[in-house]
Amino acid sequence: MSIHTTTDIKSHVKVYVMVFAALAVLTLVTVGATYLNLSKGEAIFLALSIATVKGSLVTSYFMHLISERAMIRWLLMVTVFFFFVLMFLLTSSLFDQVNVL
Amino acid sequence: MEIPYTIEERPDTGLINSKIGIWLFLASEVMLFGGLFSAYVFLRLGAPDGAFHEWGQVLNVPLATLNTLLLISSSVTMVMSWASLKMNNFKQHKIYMALTLLCATGFLVIKYFEYSAKFHHGLFPATNTFLAIYFTLTGLHVLHIIGGMIVIGYFLGPGSRMWATEPEHFINRIETVGLYWHFVDLVWIFLFPVLYLL
Numbered sequence: 001m002s003i004h005t006t007t008d009i010k011s012h013v014k015v016y017v018m019v020f021a022a023l024a025v026l027t028l029v030t031v032g033a034t035y036l037n038l039s040k041g042e043a044i045f046l047a048l049s050i051a052t053v054k055g056s057l058v059t060s061y062f063m064h065l066i067s068e069r070a071m072i073r074w075l076l077m078v079t080v081f082f083f084f085v086l087m088f089l090l091t092s093s094l095f096d097q098v099n100v101l
Numbered sequence: 102m103e104i105p106y107t108i109e110e111r112p113d114t115g116l117i118n119s120k121i122g123i124w125l126f127l128a129s130e131v132m133l134f135g136g137l138f139s140a141y142v143f144l145r146l147g148a149p150d151g152a153f154h155e156w157g158q159v160l161n162v163p164l165a166t167l168n169t170l171l172l173i174s175s176s177v178t179m180v181m182s183w184a185s186l187k188m189n190n191f192k193q194h195k196i197y198m199a200l201t202l203l204c205a206t207g208f209l210v211i212k213y214f215e216y217s218a219k220f221h222h223g224l225f226p227a228t229n230t231f232l233a234i235y236f237t238l239t240g241l242h243v244l245h246i247i248g249g250m251i252v253i254g255y256f257l258g259p260g261s262r263m264w265a266t267e268p269e270h271f272i273n274r275i276e277t278v279g280l281y282w283h284f285v286d287l288v289w290i291f292l293f294p295v296l297y298l299l
Contacts, residue, residue: 023173
């Protein structure tokens with residue numbers, strides 16, 4: 001990561017505080033959304049979408065992925081690919097069962 | 102034996118070794134929790150229609166929301182502790198590290214009340230498949246919190262002596278601990294809606 005000067009860090013601190021505020025608001029939005037009259041599919045989509053946005057904020061700014069070397073980003077892309085393979089493999093065993101999916 | 106490239110970047114990777122090390126570890130952690138999230142989907146699809154949602158009603162959403170806010174707070178104090186070192190402010194760094202530990206302790210205390218309320222009402226992992234995966238996922242997460250607290254506690258106490266002799270190395274160590282701690286926060290960001298809200 002290429003953060004060196006005190007001025008740079010001070011500007012980053014402002015970003016950290018804004019990210020913190022966004023995370024707190026999104027947490028309350030997630031809880032608030034459960035009081036809406038959404039279908040099961042809509043509720044799952046909304047909750048996971050908000051969680052993905054929150055996760056992206058944490059990884060991008062707190063974990064500095066936004067300014068991290070390409071090697072780390074490639075490593076994570078491979079990990080995410082295998083994560084989805086893992087999710088699909090187990091769930092795929094239900095595909096041939098009647099009335100499950 | 103001294104570990105090489107803990108301060109200066111390794112020429113071929115452009116990274117310090119500890120950073121590659123922690124990211125590889127976190128990649129393995131993604132697969133560990135990924136397997137359990139996959140088990141959650143598998144169990145939910147295999148349960149009678151609506152049963153998972155019904156079984157999940159025994160959980161306390163306000164307490165879990167408070168816990169989410171505590172973990173988010175601990176993440177920001179963790180990154181602020183690193184930023185304080187970058188600004189050469191060791192005293193402020195220590196305050197932020199202590200605040201991180203405080204938030205983590207608050208998380209564990211709330212989790213203790215949640216668990217004990219479940220046990221008091223006769224709700225155990227064997228009660229149904231939802232509670233089985235709930236206790237497995239949150240239990241593993243709690244173990245990660247405790248592990249992180251031990252390391253943060255070490256760097257708040259005896260480990261902080263390195264600041265006087267090798268400040269750059271110490272900053273890198275704090276960044277590495279921070280990466281782990283943010284990952285623990287990240288896992289909870291997904292656990293919270295999946296277990297408590299859906």
